Amino acid sequence: MTVRIGMIGPGGMGRAHIDRIHTVIAGGRVTGVSDVVTENAAKVAESIGGRVYETSTALIGDPNIDAVMICSYGPAHKDDVIAAVKAGKPVFCEKPLTPTSGEALEIMEVEQAGGRKLVTVGFMRRFDESYRQMKAILDSGEIGETLIVHNRHRNPTVPAHYTWDMAINDTGIHEVDTMRWLLGEEIVAVRVDKPKKTSHRFEHLQDPLILIMETQSGVWIDDEIFVNNQHSYDIQCEAVAETGTIRLSDQHKIERTGTLGRHNALTMDHNQRFGGAFVTEVQEWIDAVARGEHTGSTSWDGYAAACVCDAGVKALTEDGVVPVRMIDKPQFYA
Numbered sequence: 272m273t274v275r276i277g278m279i280g281p282g283g284m285g286r287a288h289i290d291r292i293h294t295v296i297a298g299g300r301v302t303g304v305s306d307v308v309t310e311n312a313a314k315v316a317e318s319i320g321g322r323v324y325e326t327s328t329a330l331i332g333d334p335n336i337d338a339v340m341i342c343s344y345g346p347a348h349k350d351d352v353i354a355a356v357k358a359g360k361p362v363f364c365e366k367p368l369t370p371t372s373g374e375a376l377e378i379m380e381v382e383q384a385g386g387r388k389l390v391t392v393g394f395m396r397r398f399d400e401s402y403r404q405m406k407a408i409l410d411s412g413e414i415g416e417t418l419i420v421h422n423r424h425r426n427p428t429v430p431a432h433y434t435w436d437m438a439i440n441d442t443g444i445h446e447v448d449t450m451r452w453l454l455g456e457e458i459v460a461v462r463v464d465k466p467k468k469t470s471h472r473f474e475h476l477q478d479p480l481i482l483i484m485e486t487q488s489g490v491w492i493d494d495e496i497f498v499n500n501q502h503s504y505d506i507q508c509e510a511v512a513e514t515g516t517i518r519l520s521d522q523h524k525i526e527r528t529g530t531l532g533r534h535n536a537l538t539m540d541h542n543q544r545f546g547g548a549f550v551t552e553v554q555e556w557i558d559a560v561a562r563g564e565h566t567g568s569t570s571w572d573g574y575a576a577a578c579v580c581d582a583g584v585k586a587l588t589e590d591g592v593v594p595v596r597m598i599d600k601p602q603f604y605a
């Protein structure tokens with residue numbers, strides 16, 4: 272069976288997913304496209320021989336679409352996710368599921384009422400080989416309990432439409448989800464430290480910043496978020512446990528030596544750095560859709576991450592520690 276996928280919001284991320292689905296991933300094909308700007312959707316649809324839909328509602332409602340992929344702007348996600356769930360269609364929604372937890376809660380309510388897990392959230396780092404190896408060692412207990420995790424999340428630049436809260440709910444959300452998954456526990460409190468700002472930023476941003484998180488068992492997590500470093504997409508993570516530490520190694524595949532010294536190529540964006548993880552993630556989703564099963568992060572994960580981000584956004588404008596508020600995990604997502 273070829274899963275017929277409807278793509279909502281074919282911007283950079285959406286087009287990258289389409290390329291992967293049509294070149295290296297098996298079992299799926301993007302057959303329909305919609306976008307708030309219909310001409311964009313029409314161009315992409317034409318390039319893949321697919322159908323263009325005037326609205327996302329029309330795309331979701333078409334019986335010739337088996338599953339929906341949402342790659343639009345975060346604030347636009349909720350209504351389309353809910354429409355897909357109500358139509359009984361599996362939906363892969365890029366992160367964040369929703370920028371705030373209240374909207375994610377609405378999604379969970381509709382999904383639970385339908386009685387079937389249909390929502391997968393695009394937290395791709397869970398599929399990255401290096402993070403997976405790191406988790407396997409921590410889970411084995413070989414080096415004891417994890418005590419501290421240091422993270423660095425750096426981008427070369429961000430566009431002018433990147434708002435001040437996105438440092439937390441669009442960028443830091445990756446570490447929020449990855450830490451919940453890596454440690455297998457919830458984050459209960461956050462704080463944001465605000466160092467000297469780079470001159471290479473749009474005025475409205477606090478850049479860089481340090482997001483400090485604490486888990487249920489007391490693990491202390493720091494995350495340097497620096498989205499205008501001018502040089503590379505640089506992701507680092509080091510877990511400090513009782514009798515050892517594990518760190519993601521450099522992501523370069525080769526090292527070159529010459530008259531200018533020894534150096535390696537740097538990745539410049541998430542598609543380069545996490546290309547393999549995206550392929551595994553989307554392949555697993557398509558396989559699960561074909562089997563009628565659910566895979567990947569659930570709407571609970573989207574909700575829990577949004578709760579931590581809500582607290583993080585609050586901590587951006589306030590001093591001190593902000594507690595994370597979330598409902599108890601419904602049995603449905605256990």
Ligand code: ISE
Nearest residue numbers: 424425426441442445498541
């Ligand atoms: C972007 O949306 C991503 O998901 C990238 O991985 C992240 O590094 C960037 O800051 C976000 O804006």
